[in-house]
Amino acid sequence: MLDAFSRAVVxxxxxxxxxxxxxxLKAFVASxxxxxxxxxxxxxxxxxxxxxxxxxxxxxxxxxIQAGGNCYPNRRMAACLxxxxxxxxxxxxxxxxxxxxxxxxxxxxxxxxxYAALGVPTTSTVRAVQIMKAQAAAHIQDNPxxxxxxxxxxxxxSIVVEDRCASLVAEASSYFDRxxxxxx
Amino acid sequence: MKSVVTTxxxxxxxxxxxxxxxxxxxxxxxxxRAGARLEAAEKLAANLDNVAKEAYDACxxxxxxxxxxxxxxxxxxxxxxxxxxxxxxxxxxxxxLVVGGTGPLxxxxxxxxxxxYRALGLPTAPYVEALSFARNRGCAPRDMSAQALTExxxxxxxxxxxxx
Numbered sequence: 001m002l003d004a005f006s007r008a009v010v011x012x013x014x015x016x017x018x019x020x021x022x023x024x025l026k027a028f029v030a031s032x033x034x035x036x037x038x039x040x041x042x043x044x045x046x047x048x049x050x051x052x053x054x055x056x057x058x059x060x061x062x063x064x065i066q067a068g069g070n071c072y073p074n075r076r077m078a079a080c081l082x083x084x085x086x087x088x089x090x091x092x093x094x095x096x097x098x099x100x101x102x103x104x105x106x107x108x109x110x111x112x113x114x115y116a117a118l119g120v121p122t123t124s125t126v127r128a129v130q131i132m133k134a135q136a137a138a139h140i141q142d143n144p145x146x147x148x149x150x151x152x153x154x155x156x157x158s159i160v161v162e163d164r165c166a167s168l169v170a171e172a173s174s175y176f177d178r179x180x181x182x183x184x
Numbered sequence: 185m186k187s188v189v190t191t192x193x194x195x196x197x198x199x200x201x202x203x204x205x206x207x208x209x210x211x212x213x214x215x216x217r218a219g220a221r222l223e224a225a226e227k228l229a230a231n232l233d234n235v236a237k238e239a240y241d242a243c244x245x246x247x248x249x250x251x252x253x254x255x256x257x258x259x260x261x262x263x264x265x266x267x268x269x270x271x272x273x274x275x276x277x278x279x280x281l282v283v284g285g286t287g288p289l290x291x292x293x294x295x296x297x298x299x300x301y302r303a304l305g306l307p308t309a310p311y312v313e314a315l316s317f318a319r320n321r322g323c324a325p326r327d328m329s330a331q332a333l334t335e336x337x338x339x340x341x342x343x344x345x346x347x348x
Binding site (some may be wrong): 012018106 | 201222232
């Protein structure tokens with residue numbers, strides 16, 4: 001498992017040279033607190049994000065909870081919620097490290113084959129991950145949708161900077177996209 | 185590669201939980217010290233060849249018998265290899281400064297070190313002398329800030345201890 005720093009070291013070692021692009025790492029350090037806030041925003045809202053994503057997936061495809069569906073009975077629904085939480089957790093690790101290797105090695109490697117063997121429908125899984133991607137962006141920006149959240153609207157209330165952490169939103173989205181492309 | 189962030193993630197993963205507040209605190213502690221480390225890494229990378237050359241010259245000066253026929257610094261090829269070895273250690277020190285831990289030195293420098301030098305019949309004392317020279321050569325604020333120099337010297341000490 002690597003982070004942004006050890007990734008730079010491993011690629012420099014491949015050419016027996018010193019790490020030359022220090023400025024990128026300095027930028028990582030300079031925006032360190034924003035990154036930690038972003039990780040905290042996801043971790044603090046994780047159970048809400050997971051249940052919303054799975055509920056949204058089922059709303060769009062009611063067949064999942066009818067007899068014979070993949071989220072029926074409760075036992076399989078519970079497995080689905082657990083898996084969504086696991087995927088979100090590894091995305092959070094990747095965001096904390098600033099590198100996708102924890103996500104790749106520990107979560108995505110072999111996931112597609114496992115789901116194929118267990119008969120888990122890819123399209124539904126991808127839909128749940130897409131919903132979590134949108135939620136993560138909203139929570140990192142601390143800008144959740146009032147029309148969707150209604151009375152359950154919840155803000156972190158941390159100091160929001162001008163660009164609303166656009167680079168971190170993009171980075172988190174890229175990790176969700178990684179999950180989506182690994183599954184499809 | 186072991187660093188503060190990967191250690192935090194590994195233990196959070198073993199417990200199956202999201203990064204907790206204390207996990208984030210440890211990462212923040214590492215980030216706070218990163219400025220000095222990256223400064224040292226930047227300055228060392230810019231001067232790596234000179235630092236290595238001076239350290240190499242110092243150790244050959246002290247152990248001049250190495251230039252005798254049949255010894256480790258006797259031919260041009262051997263001389264180039266000795267200088268390269270010193271440069272390798274300094275490069276690994278630079279990696280450690282970037283990562284913020286001793287992972288690169290441990291994995292790529294120290295593991296198997298003793299066995300290799302024994303098999304090749306190389307003395308370790310000259311390496312110690314070269315790294316010690318580099319250890320005492322750095323000067324704040326001429327070369328880098330005091331905090332950066334502390335981080336740099338600590339890693340050289342670590343490499344010296346592994347050889348002695």
